[in-house]
Amino acid sequence: MATDGTGRRPGTGTDPASEPASDAVRRLDDPDFPALTMSQAAALLGVQAAFLRSLDGSGVLQPHRSPGGHRRYSRHQLLLAARLRGLLDEGHTLASAEVILGLQDELADARATSERLRDTVDRLRADRDDGDTAAG
Structure with a gap:
Protein backbone atom coordinates (compact mmCIF):
# COMPACT_ATOMS: atom_id res chain seq x y z
CA MET A 1 0.00 0.00 0.00
CA ALA A 2 1.46 3.37 -1.01
CA THR A 3 1.15 5.74 1.91
CA ASP A 4 2.21 9.22 2.90
CA GLY A 5 4.27 7.94 5.84
CA THR A 6 1.34 7.92 8.26
CA GLY A 7 -0.31 4.80 6.89
CA ARG A 8 -2.70 6.87 4.79
CA ARG A 9 -2.79 7.12 1.03
CA PRO A 10 -2.34 10.65 -0.30
CA GLY A 11 -5.03 12.29 -2.42
CA THR A 12 -4.71 12.29 -6.18
CA GLY A 13 -4.62 16.06 -6.41
CA THR A 14 -7.02 16.25 -9.36
CA ASP A 15 -10.68 17.10 -9.41
CA PRO A 16 -12.65 14.39 -11.25
CA ALA A 17 -15.32 16.92 -12.22
CA SER A 18 -12.78 19.03 -14.15
CA GLU A 19 -11.56 16.14 -16.34
CA PRO A 20 -12.92 15.38 -19.80
CA ALA A 21 -15.47 12.56 -19.58
CA SER A 22 -13.31 10.12 -21.53
CA ASP A 23 -10.37 10.65 -19.14
CA ALA A 24 -12.60 10.25 -16.09
CA VAL A 25 -14.10 7.01 -17.44
CA ARG A 26 -10.64 5.58 -18.09
CA ARG A 27 -9.58 6.45 -14.53
CA LEU A 28 -12.45 4.47 -13.01
CA ASP A 29 -10.15 1.43 -13.14
CA ASP A 30 -7.69 3.27 -10.89
CA PRO A 31 -8.39 2.16 -7.27
CA ASP A 32 -7.19 5.56 -6.04
CA PHE A 33 -9.43 7.64 -8.31
CA PRO A 34 -11.91 9.60 -6.11
CA ALA A 35 -15.05 8.74 -8.06
CA LEU A 36 -17.64 8.37 -5.30
CA THR A 37 -19.48 11.02 -3.33
CA MET A 38 -19.91 10.63 0.39
CA SER A 39 -23.51 9.47 0.04
CA GLN A 40 -22.52 6.89 -2.60
CA ALA A 41 -19.64 5.65 -0.45
CA ALA A 42 -21.84 5.43 2.65
CA ALA A 43 -24.53 3.53 0.74
CA LEU A 44 -22.00 1.06 -0.69
CA LEU A 45 -20.53 0.45 2.77
CA GLY A 46 -23.89 0.32 4.53
CA VAL A 47 -22.87 3.03 6.98
CA GLN A 48 -24.06 6.52 7.83
CA ALA A 49 -22.25 9.48 6.28
CA ALA A 50 -21.36 10.49 9.84
CA PHE A 51 -19.10 7.42 10.07
CA LEU A 52 -17.11 8.56 7.04
CA ARG A 53 -16.97 12.11 8.41
CA SER A 54 -15.64 10.77 11.71
CA LEU A 55 -12.87 8.86 9.90
CA ASP A 56 -11.95 12.04 8.04
CA GLY A 57 -12.09 14.13 11.22
CA SER A 58 -9.80 11.72 13.06
CA GLY A 59 -7.32 11.70 10.18
CA VAL A 60 -7.62 7.94 9.61
CA LEU A 61 -9.15 8.38 6.16
CA GLN A 62 -8.44 11.45 4.08
CA PRO A 63 -10.84 11.72 1.14
CA HIS A 64 -10.13 13.91 -1.85
CA ARG A 65 -11.88 17.28 -1.69
CA SER A 66 -13.58 18.83 -4.69
CA PRO A 67 -13.07 22.56 -5.28
CA GLY A 68 -16.38 23.06 -3.46
CA GLY A 69 -15.08 21.10 -0.44
CA HIS A 70 -17.15 17.96 -1.05
CA ARG A 71 -15.56 14.68 -0.08
CA ARG A 72 -14.80 12.18 -2.85
CA TYR A 73 -13.82 8.60 -2.12
CA SER A 74 -11.79 6.06 -4.08
CA ARG A 75 -12.30 2.31 -4.14
CA HIS A 76 -9.16 1.94 -2.04
CA GLN A 77 -10.57 4.29 0.58
CA LEU A 78 -13.84 2.33 0.63
CA LEU A 79 -11.91 -0.90 1.27
CA LEU A 80 -10.02 0.79 4.10
CA ALA A 81 -13.24 2.15 5.61
CA ALA A 82 -14.86 -1.31 5.37
CA ARG A 83 -11.88 -2.91 7.11
CA LEU A 84 -12.05 -0.27 9.84
CA ARG A 85 -15.80 -0.77 10.24
CA GLY A 86 -15.25 -4.51 10.70
CA LEU A 87 -12.67 -3.98 13.43
CA LEU A 88 -14.82 -1.36 15.16
CA ASP A 89 -17.77 -3.77 15.05
CA GLU A 90 -15.54 -6.35 16.78
CA GLY A 91 -15.10 -3.90 19.66
CA HIS A 92 -11.73 -2.33 18.82
Missing part, protein backbone atom coordinates in the same frame (compact mmCIF):
# COMPACT_ATOMS: atom_id res chain seq x y z
CA THR A 93 -11.17 1.37 19.38
CA LEU A 94 -10.39 3.48 16.34
CA ALA A 95 -6.76 3.83 17.47
CA SER A 96 -6.29 0.07 17.87
CA ALA A 97 -8.11 -0.61 14.58
CA GLU A 98 -5.71 1.73 12.79
CA VAL A 99 -2.71 -0.08 14.33
CA ILE A 100 -4.17 -3.48 13.42
CA LEU A 101 -4.71 -2.39 9.81
CA GLY A 102 -1.14 -1.12 9.62
CA LEU A 103 0.19 -4.41 10.95
CA GLN A 104 -2.02 -6.42 8.60
CA ASP A 105 -0.75 -4.39 5.65
CA GLU A 106 2.88 -4.81 6.76
CA LEU A 107 2.36 -8.55 7.08
CA ALA A 108 0.79 -8.73 3.60
CA ASP A 109 3.73 -6.77 2.17
CA ALA A 110 6.22 -9.06 3.93
CA ARG A 111 4.44 -12.16 2.61
CA ALA A 112 4.46 -10.75 -0.92
CA THR A 113 8.18 -9.97 -0.64
CA SER A 114 8.86 -13.46 0.69
CA GLU A 115 6.95 -14.99 -2.23
CA ARG A 116 8.89 -12.89 -4.75
CA LEU A 117 12.17 -13.94 -3.13
CA ARG A 118 11.12 -17.61 -3.19
CA ASP A 119 10.29 -17.30 -6.88
CA THR A 120 13.68 -15.69 -7.55
CA VAL A 121 15.51 -18.43 -5.67
CA ASP A 122 13.57 -21.11 -7.55
CA ARG A 123 14.34 -19.43 -10.88
CA LEU A 124 18.05 -19.10 -10.01
CA ARG A 125 18.21 -22.77 -8.97
CA ALA A 126 16.50 -23.82 -12.19
CA ASP A 127 18.94 -21.69 -14.23
CA ARG A 128 21.87 -23.18 -12.32
CA ASP A 129 20.56 -26.72 -12.84
CA ASP A 130 20.04 -26.05 -16.55
CA GLY A 131 23.62 -24.75 -16.76
CA ASP A 132 24.95 -27.82 -14.93
CA THR A 133 23.05 -30.13 -17.29
CA ALA A 134 24.33 -28.30 -20.38
CA ALA A 135 27.93 -28.32 -19.10
CA GLY A 136 27.83 -31.96 -18.00
Whole structure:
Protein backbone atom coordinates (compact mmCIF):
# COMPACT_ATOMS: atom_id res chain seq x y z
CA MET A 1 0.00 0.00 0.00
CA ALA A 2 1.46 3.37 -1.01
CA THR A 3 1.15 5.74 1.91
CA ASP A 4 2.21 9.22 2.90
CA GLY A 5 4.27 7.94 5.84
CA THR A 6 1.34 7.92 8.26
CA GLY A 7 -0.31 4.80 6.89
CA ARG A 8 -2.70 6.87 4.79
CA ARG A 9 -2.79 7.12 1.03
CA PRO A 10 -2.34 10.65 -0.30
CA GLY A 11 -5.03 12.29 -2.42
CA THR A 12 -4.71 12.29 -6.18
CA GLY A 13 -4.62 16.06 -6.41
CA THR A 14 -7.02 16.25 -9.36
CA ASP A 15 -10.68 17.10 -9.41
CA PRO A 16 -12.65 14.39 -11.25
CA ALA A 17 -15.32 16.92 -12.22
CA SER A 18 -12.78 19.03 -14.15
CA GLU A 19 -11.56 16.14 -16.34
CA PRO A 20 -12.92 15.38 -19.80
CA ALA A 21 -15.47 12.56 -19.58
CA SER A 22 -13.31 10.12 -21.53
CA ASP A 23 -10.37 10.65 -19.14
CA ALA A 24 -12.60 10.25 -16.09
CA VAL A 25 -14.10 7.01 -17.44
CA ARG A 26 -10.64 5.58 -18.09
CA ARG A 27 -9.58 6.45 -14.53
CA LEU A 28 -12.45 4.47 -13.01
CA ASP A 29 -10.15 1.43 -13.14
CA ASP A 30 -7.69 3.27 -10.89
CA PRO A 31 -8.39 2.16 -7.27
CA ASP A 32 -7.19 5.56 -6.04
CA PHE A 33 -9.43 7.64 -8.31
CA PRO A 34 -11.91 9.60 -6.11
CA ALA A 35 -15.05 8.74 -8.06
CA LEU A 36 -17.64 8.37 -5.30
CA THR A 37 -19.48 11.02 -3.33
CA MET A 38 -19.91 10.63 0.39
CA SER A 39 -23.51 9.47 0.04
CA GLN A 40 -22.52 6.89 -2.60
CA ALA A 41 -19.64 5.65 -0.45
CA ALA A 42 -21.84 5.43 2.65
CA ALA A 43 -24.53 3.53 0.74
CA LEU A 44 -22.00 1.06 -0.69
CA LEU A 45 -20.53 0.45 2.77
CA GLY A 46 -23.89 0.32 4.53
CA VAL A 47 -22.87 3.03 6.98
CA GLN A 48 -24.06 6.52 7.83
CA ALA A 49 -22.25 9.48 6.28
CA ALA A 50 -21.36 10.49 9.84
CA PHE A 51 -19.10 7.42 10.07
CA LEU A 52 -17.11 8.56 7.04
CA ARG A 53 -16.97 12.11 8.41
CA SER A 54 -15.64 10.77 11.71
CA LEU A 55 -12.87 8.86 9.90
CA ASP A 56 -11.95 12.04 8.04
CA GLY A 57 -12.09 14.13 11.22
CA SER A 58 -9.80 11.72 13.06
CA GLY A 59 -7.32 11.70 10.18
CA VAL A 60 -7.62 7.94 9.61
CA LEU A 61 -9.15 8.38 6.16
CA GLN A 62 -8.44 11.45 4.08
CA PRO A 63 -10.84 11.72 1.14
CA HIS A 64 -10.13 13.91 -1.85
CA ARG A 65 -11.88 17.28 -1.69
CA SER A 66 -13.58 18.83 -4.69
CA PRO A 67 -13.07 22.56 -5.28
CA GLY A 68 -16.38 23.06 -3.46
CA GLY A 69 -15.08 21.10 -0.44
CA HIS A 70 -17.15 17.96 -1.05
CA ARG A 71 -15.56 14.68 -0.08
CA ARG A 72 -14.80 12.18 -2.85
CA TYR A 73 -13.82 8.60 -2.12
CA SER A 74 -11.79 6.06 -4.08
CA ARG A 75 -12.30 2.31 -4.14
CA HIS A 76 -9.16 1.94 -2.04
CA GLN A 77 -10.57 4.29 0.58
CA LEU A 78 -13.84 2.33 0.63
CA LEU A 79 -11.91 -0.90 1.27
CA LEU A 80 -10.02 0.79 4.10
CA ALA A 81 -13.24 2.15 5.61
CA ALA A 82 -14.86 -1.31 5.37
CA ARG A 83 -11.88 -2.91 7.11
CA LEU A 84 -12.05 -0.27 9.84
CA ARG A 85 -15.80 -0.77 10.24
CA GLY A 86 -15.25 -4.51 10.70
CA LEU A 87 -12.67 -3.98 13.43
CA LEU A 88 -14.82 -1.36 15.16
CA ASP A 89 -17.77 -3.77 15.05
CA GLU A 90 -15.54 -6.35 16.78
CA GLY A 91 -15.10 -3.90 19.66
CA HIS A 92 -11.73 -2.33 18.82
CA THR A 93 -11.17 1.37 19.38
CA LEU A 94 -10.39 3.48 16.34
CA ALA A 95 -6.76 3.83 17.47
CA SER A 96 -6.29 0.07 17.87
CA ALA A 97 -8.11 -0.61 14.58
CA GLU A 98 -5.71 1.73 12.79
CA VAL A 99 -2.71 -0.08 14.33
CA ILE A 100 -4.17 -3.48 13.42
CA LEU A 101 -4.71 -2.39 9.81
CA GLY A 102 -1.14 -1.12 9.62
CA LEU A 103 0.19 -4.41 10.95
CA GLN A 104 -2.02 -6.42 8.60
CA ASP A 105 -0.75 -4.39 5.65
CA GLU A 106 2.88 -4.81 6.76
CA LEU A 107 2.36 -8.55 7.08
CA ALA A 108 0.79 -8.73 3.60
CA ASP A 109 3.73 -6.77 2.17
CA ALA A 110 6.22 -9.06 3.93
CA ARG A 111 4.44 -12.16 2.61
CA ALA A 112 4.46 -10.75 -0.92
CA THR A 113 8.18 -9.97 -0.64
CA SER A 114 8.86 -13.46 0.69
CA GLU A 115 6.95 -14.99 -2.23
CA ARG A 116 8.89 -12.89 -4.75
CA LEU A 117 12.17 -13.94 -3.13
CA ARG A 118 11.12 -17.61 -3.19
CA ASP A 119 10.29 -17.30 -6.88
CA THR A 120 13.68 -15.69 -7.55
CA VAL A 121 15.51 -18.43 -5.67
CA ASP A 122 13.57 -21.11 -7.55
CA ARG A 123 14.34 -19.43 -10.88
CA LEU A 124 18.05 -19.10 -10.01
CA ARG A 125 18.21 -22.77 -8.97
CA ALA A 126 16.50 -23.82 -12.19
CA ASP A 127 18.94 -21.69 -14.23
CA ARG A 128 21.87 -23.18 -12.32
CA ASP A 129 20.56 -26.72 -12.84
CA ASP A 130 20.04 -26.05 -16.55
CA GLY A 131 23.62 -24.75 -16.76
CA ASP A 132 24.95 -27.82 -14.93
CA THR A 133 23.05 -30.13 -17.29
CA ALA A 134 24.33 -28.30 -20.38
CA ALA A 135 27.93 -28.32 -19.10
CA GLY A 136 27.83 -31.96 -18.00
